[in-house]
Amino acid sequence: MKLPIYMDYHATTPVDQRVLNAMLPYFTQDFGNAASRNHAFGWAAEEAVEEARKQVADLIGANPKEIIFTSGATESNNLAIKGVAEMYREKGNHIITCVIEHKAVIDTCKKLEKQGARVTYLPVQKDGRINLDDLRAALTDKTILISIMTANNEIGVLQPVAEIGAIAKEKGILFHTDAVQAAGKVPFDVNQVKADLVSISAHKMYGPKGVGALYVRRRNPRVLLAEQISGGGHERGMRSGTLNVPGIVGLGKAAAICKAEMASETERLRKLRDRLNEKFHKNLDEIYINGSMEHRLPHNLNISFAYVEGESLLMGINDVAVSSGSACTSASLEPSYVLKALGAGDDLAHSSIRFGLGRWTTDEEVEYVVEKLTNVVRRLREMSPLYEMVKEGVDLSKMQWVAH
Amino acid sequence: MWDLIAEKQMAYSDKVIDHYENPRNVGSLPKDDANVGTGLVGAPECGDVMKLQVRVNPETGVIDEAKFKTFGCGSAIASSSLATEWLKGKTVDQALAIKNTDIVNELALPPVKIHCSVLAEDAIKAAIADYQKKREETKAPEPVGAQSV
Numbered sequence: 001m002k003l004p005i006y007m008d009y010h011a012t013t014p015v016d017q018r019v020l021n022a023m024l025p026y027f028t029q030d031f032g033n034a035a036s037r038n039h040a041f042g043w044a045a046e047e048a049v050e051e052a053r054k055q056v057a058d059l060i061g062a063n064p065k066e067i068i069f070t071s072g073a074t075e076s077n078n079l080a081i082k083g084v085a086e087m088y089r090e091k092g093n094h095i096i097t098c099v100i101e102h103k104a105v106i107d108t109c110k111k112l113e114k115q116g117a118r119v120t121y122l123p124v125q126k127d128g129r130i131n132l133d134d135l136r137a138a139l140t141d142k143t144i145l146i147s148i149m150t151a152n153n154e155i156g157v158l159q160p161v162a163e164i165g166a167i168a169k170e171k172g173i174l175f176h177t178d179a180v181q182a183a184g185k186v187p188f189d190v191n192q193v194k195a196d197l198v199s200i201s202a203h204k205m206y207g208p209k210g211v212g213a214l215y216v217r218r219r220n221p222r223v224l225l226a227e228q229i230s231g232g233g234h235e236r237g238m239r240s241g242t243l244n245v246p247g248i249v250g251l252g253k254a255a256a257i258c259k260a261e262m263a264s265e266t267e268r269l270r271k272l273r274d275r276l277n278e279k280f281h282k283n284l285d286e287i288y289i290n291g292s293m294e295h296r297l298p299h300n301l302n303i304s305f306a307y308v309e310g311e312s313l314l315m316g317i318n319d320v321a322v323s324s325g326s327a328c329t330s331a332s333l334e335p336s337y338v339l340k341a342l343g344a345g346d347d348l349a350h351s352s353i354r355f356g357l358g359r360w361t362t363d364e365e366v367e368y369v370v371e372k373l374t375n376v377v378r379r380l381r382e383m384s385p386l387y388e389m390v391k392e393g394v395d396l397s398k399m400q401w402v403a404h
Numbered sequence: 405m406w407d408l409i410a411e412k413q414m415a416y417s418d419k420v421i422d423h424y425e426n427p428r429n430v431g432s433l434p435k436d437d438a439n440v441g442t443g444l445v446g447a448p449e450c451g452d453v454m455k456l457q458v459r460v461n462p463e464t465g466v467i468d469e470a471k472f473k474t475f476g477c478g479s480a481i482a483s484s485s486l487a488t489e490w491l492k493g494k495t496v497d498q499a500l501a502i503k504n505t506d507i508v509n510e511l512a513l514p515p516v517k518i519h520c521s522v523l524a525e526d527a528i529k530a531a532i533a534d535y536q537k538k539r540e541e542t543k544a545p546e547p548v549g550a551q552s553v
Contacts, residue, residue, distance in 0.1 A: 004406075311478065383473050385474065401449075
């Protein structure tokens with residue numbers, strides 16, 4: 001087993017060797033500009049891009065013509081939300097999203113608010129899912145877009161996107177979903193979900209960084225977007241700029257591999273994740289899973305190890321790459337806004353660790369991580385005044401804390 | 405990769421890492437003991453709670469034992485561990501003279517971790533205050549050694 005162990009696959013993933021092999025020729029011999037229509041260099045590049053477009057479309061049950069390539073999911077989210085807000089300004093100015101969305105969605109909505117849009121940020125329930133009644137109640141005749149992620153990047157919780165899509169369709173409102181964490185990992189079909197816009201990233205599914213896609217529905221309804229990057233009218237005029245051919249080829253190949261191997265990979269990772277979870281529960285008391293276990297990505301686990309602070313935990317496991325919702329690990333000194341939104345209390349947010357398993361996670365690594373983390377948690381609890389108080393029967397919520 | 409890990413950990417000084425890995429004086433003293441002062445500062449939702457205890461020798465007025473338990477990041481653990489080391493052998497007045505900046509300097513804490521040292525100073529002051537309150541309540545005479553000049 002090689003150390004350090006990578007168990008942070010929600011942050012990014014290594015490029016699959018098969019993906020890299022597919023990309024390499026497009027850096028050197030087939031380096032043409034896909035927009036060059038009058039020579040073989042351009043044709044070869046264009047052909048490769050169209051093949052990738054088909055591969056990405058196949059992964060999500062779309063038509064290749066509905067795939068727009070971008071620089072990544074942050075751009076896809078920006079293009080979807082700003083593009084709709086600008087294009088459908090006459091129709092309305094109200095957008096509905098959710099408090100645990102990725103910052104690429106939240107910050108984009110905040111910016112639109114400054115420009116006069118009205119945004120509703122739906123709360124989530126304790127399990128991390130939105131309440132569909134809240135969504136229905138938030139709808140107005142000015143609502144033009146609902147943007148709700150398919151799976152959350154911290155807690156892996158899956159939103160009821162098919163139900164959301166149905167509500168949107170019924171009301172004639174566009175539905176965008178950030179499917180970055182879900183695409184290629186769990187089955188996702190744009191028609192089953194009734195999504196109009198879907199954001200995808202290559203580097204979350206064993207492709208390269210710096211490339212992503214936006215699905216833009218062409219029929220029932222035909223979705224129009226105001227371009228956010230001008231200059232040449234590439235990608236049906238929705239996203240100008242010379243295409244990143246090697247990156248796009250990589251995204252396509254990554255999508256094809258994910259589609260072919262999804263069933264077996266999901267099965268394998270779910271077993272590993274469940275083992276990780278069971279062993280933690282066997283070894284330690286007072287640990288809490290953040291978010292629904294039922295509606296969750298198979299390769300995600302987010303646990304709060306109560307009465308132990310996240311950064312001190314990470315300090316004790318420097319040969320395991322995971323991330324924490326603790327304030328001390330972020331520059332803002334605020335604990336994870338996602339975990340806070342679940343309403344479990346900031347103290348549990350400070351104690352949380354996110355495990356993201358992936359294509360190269362092994363049994364042996366899971367065993368190692370369990371052992372290592374168990375020992376560190378036990379050691380830190382030995383020196384935790386909170387753990388001691390709880391063991392003495394003190395109710396921490398009734399204490400008068402001297403906050404500083 | 406290990407070079408990078410080592411480099412990043414340099415954000416923690418060697419002394420912080422040493423206190424994190426080998427914390428001094430972890431534990432608890434009987435809080436009902438008349439000679440024991442207990443300070444509990446911080447809040448779970450802020451991510452730091454320190455419990456610091458001192459036992460003062462009634463004959464000499466000198467702190468002969470100090471213990472801590474801390475919920476917090478590595479720097480918070482190190483700050484409280486260091487504080488217990490420093491407290492032992494000091495009189496109450498000398499203990500009250502310990503400043504958070506002394507801890508910052510000793511552990512080479514970066515600006516974002518200064519609040520850990522502030523919390524440790526607060527914990528010392530709270531523990532001493534608790535001890536002094538107990539002395540007043542029991543109306544025991546101040547030990548001679550406590551009045552350091």
